[in-house]
C-alpha cells in the first residue's frame with residue numbers, strides 16, 4: 342500500500358500545488374467544522390444560565406456558511422486536479438500505445454489496450470485526486486476529534502475507541518481484498534472491449550458465419566466476469582459501510598448511556614456531553630472517509646497496475662544507431678522528400694544512380710519467433726523501375742516489405758537505403774524514403790480526401806490531382822456526388838476492394854517516397870482493373886523505385902526484374918523471359934498452379950541461383 346501510494350503520488354507531479362491548495366482548503370473546512378461543537382457547547386451551557394449571546398449564534402452560523410464555501414472551493418480544485426491527472430495519463434498512454442514496437446502490438450489485444458486508456462485511467466483518477474486529500478484531511482479530522490474527546494472526557498473516549506476498533510478489524514479485512522477484486526474486474530472489462538472490438542471489426546464475417554450468438558456468449562462471459570467482480574466489490578463495500586455505521590451508532594449509544602449517567606450524577610455538564618457526542622460522530626465521519634479513501638486507493642492501484650503494464654511494453658526507438666554506430670558507408674544524407682513529383686536529380690544522386698540502389702538487402706536473416714522466415718537474402722532495388730517479389734504463399738515476401746518499413750529489425754545482415762545502413766537513419770528519415778501499401782489496405786474512417794492527404798496534410802491541390810490521376814481515381818472522384826469529400830465509412834467499407842486499393846496507392850504516393858512498396862495490389866481486382874493498375878504501376882516506376890509483391894504473374898510480367906522467393910531464400914532473379922528459361926520453379930509459378938512451399942525446391946535453389 343505504501344509503495345502504491347508512492348506510485349499514485351508520482352502521478353501528481355505537476356499538480357502538487359493544486360493538491361496542496363485543495364488539501365489546505367479542506368483542512369481549513371475540517372477545522373471550521375471541528376470548532377462548531379465547541380460553540381454549541383458554549384450556547385447550551387450559556388442557555389442553562391438563562392442567556393444566549395447573539396454573537397455566539399452569529400459565529401456558529403458564520404462557521405457553518407464558511408465551511409460550505411471552503412468545501413466547495415476545495416472540491417472544485419480537487420475535481421480539476423483529477424481531470425488534469427487523467428489528461429496527462431491518457432496523453433502518455435496514447436503516445437506510448439501508438440509507438441509500441443510492432444512485434445509487441447502483434448501479440449496484444451487492441452481492445453484491451455483501449456480499455457486501459459479508457460476505463461482504467463478513470464479509476465486511477467478517482468484514487469489520485471480525492472484520496473490523497475481525503476487521507477490527509479480525514480487523518481487530521483480523526484486526530485483533532487480524538488484530542489478534543491480525550492480533553493473532554495478520556496474515559497468516555499476509551500469506550501468509543503473500543504467500539505470503533507471492533508468495526509476496524511472487519512473493515513481492514515475487507516480493504517485488503519479490494520485491490521485484487523478491482524484488478525480482476527478491470528481485466529474483465531478489458532477482455533470484453535477486446536472481444537467486442539474483434540467482433541465489430543469483422544461484423545460481416547460474424548454474420549456470414551451465423552456466429553452472432555456465439556460471439557454474444559463469448560463477449561457476455563467477460564461481462565459476467567466483470568459482474569461477478571462487481572458483486573464481490575459490492576459485498577466488500579457492504580461489509581465496510583455497516584461496520585462504519587455500527588461504529589457510529591455503537592459510539593453514540595455508549596456515549597449516551599455512560600455520559601447520561603455521568604450528567605445525572607453531576608460529574609459532567611450537559612454541554613460537555615453534547616459536545617462529546619458531536620465529536621463521537623465527527624470522529625466517525627473522517628474515519629469512514631479514511632476507510633473510503635483507502636478503498637478507492639486500493640481500487641485505483643488495481644487499475645494503475647494495468648495502466649503501468651502498458652508503460653513497461655517496449656516502444657519503437659527513434660531508430661538512429663539501433664544496432665551500433667553509423668556504418669562507414671560514404672553517402673550523402675537521404676532527404677525524406679523530393680522537391681517535385683519525380684525523384685529530383687539531386688535525390689537520384691543521393692539514391693546512388695548506378696552503384697547505389699534505392700534499397701539493398703545484404704545477407705538478411707530474420708525470424709518472427711524462432712524459425713527463420715528470411716534466410717540470408719540479398720537483392721537490390723534500383724532507384725527507378727519495377728522490381729517484383731514472387732513466390733508461393735508463406736515464402737517471406739511481405740516480411741521483406743515489413744523489414745524495409747522498419748516494422749522489425751533483421752537478426753543478421755544489413756538493409757541499406759541509397760547506400761546507407763538504415764540503422765544509421767532515424768525512423769522519420771527511413772519512413773520518408775519508402776512508403777507501403779499493405780495487403781489488406783486499411784482505409785481510415787473519414788472522407789476520401791482525409792485518406793489521401795493522411796501522410797501529407799498540407800499537400801497542394803495540384804499534388805492531390807496528380808496522385809488521383811496516377812492511382813486512376815480521377816473518374817471515381819468525378820462520379821461521386823460529394824467528390825473528394827465523400828465519407829468512406831469505417832475501414833473504408835463504402836468503397837469497393839479495388840477502390841480501396843487505389844486510394845491506398847494515392848495516399849502512399851502523395852508524400853513522394855523514393856521507393857513505393859505494394860503488397861498484392863491486384864489481389865482484389867478483375868482483369869480489366871488489373872491491366873489499368875499495371876499501367877499505373879508502370880507510370881510510377883518511371884519516376885521512382887517500385888517494389889511489388891504479386892501472386893498473379895500477369896501483374897508483374899513487365900517488371901524490370903523479378904525476384905523469386907521460396908522458404909525465405911532468393912531462388913532466382915531476372916526478367917520474366919530470363920526466368921522462364923532459367924528457372925523451372927518460376928515456370929511452374931507462372932504457368933501452372935503455384936506449388937506449395939518446400940515443393941522440392943531446396944535442391945534446385947542452388948542450381949537456379951547459379
Ligand SMILES: Nc1ncnc2c1ncn2[C@@H]1O[C@H](COP(=O)(O)OP(=O)(O)OP(=O)(O)O)[C@@H](O)[C@H]1O
Nearest residue numbers: 447709710714732733734735736737738739740741
Ligand atoms: N507477425 C508475424 N508473427 C509471426 N509469424 C509471422 C508473422 N507474419 C508472418 N509470419 C510468418 O512468416 C512466414 C512468411 O510470411 P509472409 O507474410 O512474409 O509470407 P508471404 O510470402 O508474404 O505470404 P503470402 O503470399 O501468403 O502473403 C509465414 O510462415 C507466416 O506465418
